Amino acid sequence: MFRITEHQYNIIMKQAQSCYPQETGxxxxxxENTILGVLPIANKVSQERTETFGLTSEDIERAYSFLVKNKLEYLGVYHTHPKGIPIPSAQDLAHHQKYLFIIGLEDRRNPALYAWRVEGGRVYSEDIKIISDIGITIVDIRTGKPKLAENIGGQELNRLTRMVNAFIEGHEPEYHKYNPTNWDASSFSTFA
Ligand SMILES: [Zn+2]
Structure with a gap:
């Protein structure tokens, strides 16, 4: 299970919305599985930004410095699926990351943040909970408390659950295509 502070969660969601309909991450x-630092990175692919999120080796170096400076462990890469559901694509899985964090914006007003653990060629869903910045209130993303799910109807949540389950069973989801926008990574704070 992962925990994410409200502050970090909000950085990610603001970025996801600002870059829509392009992918970002x-x-x-x-x-100890608590997300304390977010380093937003501008999408470096030159085409098909609505379908692909790309990093450069410079980004990786910057990320390394960011983690060292803030004394944080590397947890993984996050990226958005602007009009898709938050499950890993074949391309996502090809990166051989232990964890994949994906924000699905299929319902743009109710983004879904999912964490996936990849192990032995299989994908498992990891719970994520939002914790308040002072570390007291715990909000469960799945059961729909403030922030994420306050506007998600039970039906929507059930549909998402079905799609996620279908994916885990090996069915490929469908994605749509959208138009580009601009976004500048330097406009976001990156501190832990
Ligand atoms: Zn993806």
Whole structure:
């Protein structure tokens, strides 16, 4: 299970919405599965930004410095699926990351943040909970408390659950295509 602070969660969601309908993402750092640092990264692919999120080796170096400076462990890369559901694509899985963090914006007003653990060629869903910045209130993303799910109807949540389950069973989801926008990574704070 992962925990994410409200502050970090809001950085990611603001970025996801600002870049829509393009894909965007970044690096997550933390301690003991608590996400404490977000490093947003501008999408470096020159085409098909609505379908692909790309990093450069410079981004990786910057991420390394960010983690060292803030004394954080590397947790993984996050990226958006602007009009898709938050499950890993074949391309996502090809990166051989232990964890994949994906924000699905199919319902743009109710983004869904999912964490996936990849192990032995299989994909498992990891719970994520939002914790308040002072570390007291715990909000369960799945059961729909403030923030994420306050507007998600039970039906929507059930549909998402079905799609996720279908994916876990090996069915490929369908994605749509959209038009580009601009976004500048330097406009976001990156501190832990
Ligand atoms: Zn993806």
């Amino acid at each position: 970044g690096i997550l750092g933390g301690r």
